[in-house]
Amino acid sequence: MISYSKKVLDHLANPRNVGKIKGANGMGEVGNVVCGDVMRLYIRVKDAVIEEVSFETYGCAAAIATSSVITEMVKGKKIAEVLKMKNSDILKALDGLPPIKIHCSLLSVDALSEAIWDYLKKNKKKIPKGLKKRHERIMKLEKK
């Protein structure tokens, strides 16, 4: 039985930061339709700080809630700080997810990493080793 916290249901009913933002300079997309989840995060970075962030998600309540909550969590934060974020932070912010939905929290962290990677790459900035590894892992997953 799948049972969601009130916070998850609130994010489903009132998703935060939806759509595309003006002047986005980084975008990350993960998941696919066959799996039932596609997540897209847009960021606008200025002086190494995520000034604006938004999302678009096709998927279940958990997929929508994890992408919605992550936009709240990273807004106004420094990239270096945001890169330290783990899926456990997302779970905490949502008062947990049903066990079989935990992968959705991983997906949102991946989408965020991809958006940052995209921003750094486009702007010819140095990509940290950890992020590069993550990007390679995600690309492998996407190919499957």
Added chain:
Amino acid sequence: MKRRKDVYLDYAAGCPVDPRVIKAMRLCQGEGFGNSMSIHSWGRRANEAIEKSRGGIAGFIGAKSGEIIFTGSATESNNLALKGWQRSQPDKKHIIVSAIEHKCVLETAGYLGGQGYEVTYLKVNDEGLVDMGQLKREIRKDTLLVSVMHVNNEVGVIEEVEQVGRICRAKGVMFHCDAAQSFTKLNINVEKMKIDLLTLSSHKIYGPKGAGVLYVRQGLEKGLEPLLHGGGQERGLRSSTMNTAAVVGMARAAEIGIKEMVVEGKRLGRLKEKFVEKVLAEIPGVMVNGSREKSVVNSVNMSFDRVEGEAILLSLDAEGIKVSTGSACSSDDLKPSYVLRAMGYPVARAHGSIRFSWGRWTDEADMNYVVEVLTGVVKKLRRLSPIK
């Protein structure tokens, strides 16, 4: 949006118990509490109530009283119908089931597959109808039985069971039919349909949960092994103290359902027609899953393009509307509906599927409220979706 109200559109999952059924049950739970196996007058009273119920249900399906076995659920009836032949028919090690049977038939068939049986799954077309040509081809000398449901629980498609019955009878193979979703909605006659084993459920017909029936054609019971051994109730085929109140409740529910079937069927059919028309007119990118003509009047299964079913379900729930979905994201094994997949639909269509099923206490105002809320919910979720 209008004021929130509760609309239950999940009757195919389970119906509320009709107050008239509760009234009948109360009589057996108060002074009629006796054990039907007791010889004293209170025991006899319980026994009489059960036998009256048995006779009633038998009459509604064209059977004899002695052919009705009360069980605890349709799942139990289906298990008994499929598993009970290992000893009496040891040479028959082949069973045929349709690919869209309820899980309790498919899982039982799978279990038998691990017990030395060979299982053949009948394909269905994109309307959800079983392939009769394949059925004819697959029946062999060692085929024990064929199991094809009357009405599918997810898409509401009505299978051609009379034809299945004819084919099976001609080849001398037992025909089991799971009629949990059709009883009191469609006519059932075990003689006319040439059914040898028939499963009925109580809580799908406004009776209490915890009661079911397996009809076993006279003569076949001798070869049927019980799942439960004990005091020998139900002619030794289902030991357990009789759940008198549930049995009486189920019989009363059947009586009401059969009596009101034609009039109520028309009313439900009108609700369906209007609902489907409105949804198709109001919301773009909607597909009806399964046959629209050969389906029951109390449900419809639809897929919404570019949105996922669980998100729709929970968004509707927030507005008081209760439905089901065939999305992988809402199942415990994260697999999309095997019924829609067997019908050849792509995974995304299964992910975006919703089953709406209504009944005795649904009216047009309820359905209109659902259309209004649903339109808003789908629009909102599509705005969220990166797939444009």
